[in-house]
Amino acid sequence: MTPRGLRALLCGLLALTVLSAAACTGGGSGRDIRGDGSRAPQTGAVVPSSADGLGSVPPSPSPPASPAAAAGWWHPAVGLSWQWQLSGPLDKAVAADVYDVDGANTSAADVAALKAAGRHVICYVNAGAHEDFRADAKNYPESVRGKALDGWPGEQWLDVRRWDVLEPLLAARFKTCRDKGFDAVEPDNVDGYSNNSGFPLTADDQLKFNRRVADLAHRTGLAVGLKNDVEQAxxxxxxxxxxxxxxxxxxxxxxxxxVFIDAGKPVFHVEYEGSTSAFCAKTRSLRFSSMKKKLDLDAWREPC
Structure with missing residues (x-):
């Protein structure tokens, strides 16, 4: 069994115990192609399209009422179809229940158009890494910027222990998502502890940061998704x-x-290599919302 396979097995068996965090700290998962981040490439900003291009997908049925629903954020149901687009002209005609798009480069008008067509919309935000091309890049002090993300010019891991610095910055980004009308956030790069970040991050540091990010999103009125970090899922x-x-x-x-499906929460999943026939049977049996995408995450998709 490979080290990755052993780690996955340990996580599956022990994840509900304190031991799971220790068993899952070793090494990056490599699931992001580049081996030290957790997001497919952004080769260009999403450009809002001028055409309506709206499909006729009906609104997704609301999940059953629960005490948590009273908190005011969206609670997505298992089985929703999705589209993930972070580059190229935004194609609003894709027949998907959920769109996941860049929060900074997608306009409020495009979010409103998608929602008017019955979609829910997720706001992509880089939570665990600094990007020098973002409008708020100068607000991140050098003290919280670590090593560069391999293969990603202009990006550096963040010291997620410094919640005093990062909380107001993320709060501003999440508020922008909410004000544009997004339903949820996808905080990226929340697995720095398992990468060469330049900081002595532990599994416990990562758990604390990720929970804080989730709580911040909920306090902003947004649903929130766990991006990769399978070992701590x-x-x-x-x-x-x-x-x-x-x-x-x-x-x-x-x-x-x-564990997400068992809790009535969807898993939005992509593969970049091979054919859909190689993975769809497995992920259908798990009730994942799966598709194949190109690595640059343009509009093209091949759903299961």
Whole structure:
């Protein structure tokens, strides 16, 4: 069994115990292609389209009422179809229940158009890494910026222990998402502890940061998804409303995310390599919302 396979097995068996965090700290998962981040490439900003281009997908049925629903944020149901687009002209005609798009580069008008067509919309936000091309980049002090993300010019890991610095910055980003009309946030790069970040981050540091991010999103009135960080999925699932995963089938880690499905929370999943026939049977059996995407996350998709 490979080290990754052993770690996944330990996570699956022990994730509900304190031991799970220790068992899952070693090494990056590699599920993001580049091996030290958790997001597919952004080769260009999403450009809001001028055409209506709206499909006729009806609104998704609301999940059953629960005490948590009174808190005011969206609670997505298992089985929703989705589109994930972070580059190229925004294609609003894709027949998907949920759109996941860049929060800074998608306009309020485009969010409103998608929602008018019955979609829910997720706001992509980089929570665990600094991006020098963002409008608020200068607000991140050098003291919280660590090593560069390999293959991602202009990006550096953040010291997630410094919540005093990061909370107001993320709060401003989440508020922008809410004010544009987004339903949820997808905080990226929330697995710095398992990468060469430049900081001595532990699994416990990451758990604390990820829970704080989830709580901040909820206090802003937004649903929140756990991005990758499969090793900690079991202990983090109660704090999050859905999961977003890259390549769990390729790395034989999908079973670790079943904890979300068991809790009535969807797993929005993509693979970049191979054919859909290679992974769809497995992820259908797990009730994941799966599709194949190109690595640059343009509009093209091939759903299961």
């Amino acid at each position: 079991a202990v983090l699932a109660p704090a999050f409303d859905f999961a977003v995963n890259e390549e769990c089938a390729h790395y034989d880690e999908c079973d670790a995310l079943k």
